[in-house]
Amino acid sequence: MRLKLLLPVVVPTKFESPKKCVRAGCPGMRFIPRQAVGKKIVDAQYPEVTAWRYECVKCGCTFRVYPAGVSKKQVSKRVNGMAVMLYLLGLSYGAVEIVLGSLGIGIGKTSVYRAVQSAAEKVPGMRREKLMDGYKTKAVGADVTSIRCNGEWIPIGIAVDATNGLVLSIDRLPGEDAEQLKAWLEPILDAVDADVLVTDDADGFKIVSDETGRSQQVCKSHVGRNTDALVDELSAILCSGQDHSLDAIEVTPEQALADLATLKSLIHSRRPKDQPQLEHMYLRYANARKPGKGQKHDLAYRLRNLFMDRWNLWPRLTFYRTWKDDYGYLILDGTNNDCERSIGWWVKERYRSMRGYKREQSALAVCRLTAYAGNNLSRGLKLATLIA
Numbered sequence: 075m076r077l078k079l080l081l082p083v084v085v086p087t088k089f090e091s092p093k094k095c096v097r098a099g100c101p102g103m104r105f106i107p108r109q110a111v112g113k114k115i116v117d118a119q120y121p122e123v124t125a126w127r128y129e130c131v132k133c134g135c136t137f138r139v140y141p142a143g144v145s146k147k148q149v150s151k152r153v154n155g156m157a158v159m160l161y162l163l164g165l166s167y168g169a170v171e172i173v174l175g176s177l178g179i180g181i182g183k184t185s186v187y188r189a190v191q192s193a194a195e196k197v198p199g200m201r202r203e204k205l206m207d208g209y210k211t212k213a214v215g216a217d218v219t220s221i222r223c224n225g226e227w228i229p230i231g232i233a234v235d236a237t238n239g240l241v242l243s244i245d246r247l248p249g250e251d252a253e254q255l256k257a258w259l260e261p262i263l264d265a266v267d268a269d270v271l272v273t274d275d276a277d278g279f280k281i282v283s284d285e286t287g288r289s290q291q292v293c294k295s296h297v298g299r300n301t302d303a304l305v306d307e308l309s310a311i312l313c314s315g316q317d318h319s320l321d322a323i324e325v326t327p328e329q330a331l332a333d334l335a336t337l338k339s340l341i342h343s344r345r346p347k348d349q350p351q352l353e354h355m356y357l358r359y360a361n362a363r364k365p366g367k368g369q370k371h372d373l374a375y376r377l378r379n380l381f382m383d384r385w386n387l388w389p390r391l392t393f394y395r396t397w398k399d400d401y402g403y404l405i406l407d408g409t410n411n412d413c414e415r416s417i418g419w420w421v422k423e424r425y426r427s428m429r430g431y432k433r434e435q436s437a438l439a440v441c442r443l444t445a446y447a448g449n450n451l452s453r454g455l456k457l458a459t460l461i462a
């Protein structure tokens with residue numbers, strides 16, 4: 075996990091003049107400073123600042139104006155920012171209280187908790203109802219993971235901009251079937267106007283891609299790994315000579331071994347034009363019979379399924395090879411690595427996941443807050459924008 079966080083500052087001499095009256099419905103626009111009042115604060119540098127009491131010319135009500143970095147609360151924005159920063163770095167709420175306390179800054183762990191939650195609530199965008207205002211991208215990467223919360227595993231969906239890795243949304247999912255994935259993803263795809271969905275090779279995502287009319291890139295690393303493992307396993311069974319199911323479809327073990335070797339090589343070269351070759355191999359096994367109910371799938375039937383699946387998958391596996399920008403460069407790299415990296419950095423963030431997030435809402439909020447900090451890695455996240 076990498077973070078770049080900019081702390082709010084306290085500037086006792088910097089005031090913004092009031093612009094509207096605090097009384098609801100009062101149209102007052104002019105205010106007279108009446109009195110300077112001392113205010114004790116919890117801060118790393120200033121034990122006390124001066125606030126100004128203003129009076130509304132229109133209605134006569136009075137209110138206070140505080141210097142930059144101070145609100146009506148006792149704790150300065152800088153200290154709230156420090157609390158959020160330490161928490162994001164992996165300390166528990168109680169540990170943040172201890173660290174700040176040892177520096178002479180008195181803030182209870184309940185206040186630390188509130189500072190973190192309130193900062194998390196202000197994270198813009200990361201809710202599907204209101205995705206980053208007007209943000210557009212051509213491709214969305216999606217993945218599902220889970221976090222442990224109150225002793226229960228909760229599925230979490232994460233959606234990223236697949237062209238640059240920015241996190242778009244982190245949401246609790248009711249489940250991982252195709253309908254539930256679609257209910258989660260379709261509004262996101264619509265909001266950012268994406269044409270392409272990037273995922274691992276789970277079937278649910280293929281259905282989402284088909285039903286929402288989006289092209290799909292299935293992660294080449296996932297497919298490569300899964301295919302290699304299957305090819306090795308099936309080749310070993312062939313070499314052992316114990317399965318004779320190929321006899322029925324008149325395919326020799328030598329032929330099957332050669333086909334598997336070809337598949338392994340094609341799956342790593344991933345040329346769009348090789349799809350007919352996969353179809354050709356599939357047809358050799360197409361007549362393998364499905365074993366009866368409760369019977370184990372024999373070698374011939376497993377070969378049939380493997381070749382059929384990879385033949386059908388081909389356009390989704392090689393999509394990135396055919397999708398280029400105006401200069402002829404590939405837009406995607408063919409993997410779903412952005413999603414996996416985001417899950418590793420922002421959701422499975424190692425310190426807290428071991429202890430288990432306590433409350434579901436707060437767990438999600440913290441994931442979103444860390445991801446948002448990640449989105450702002452290059453310029454640094456100004457915590458002042460999230461601290462009340």
Ligand SMILES: [Zn+2]
Pocket residue numbers: 095096097100101102130131132133134135
């Ligand atoms: Zn007024």
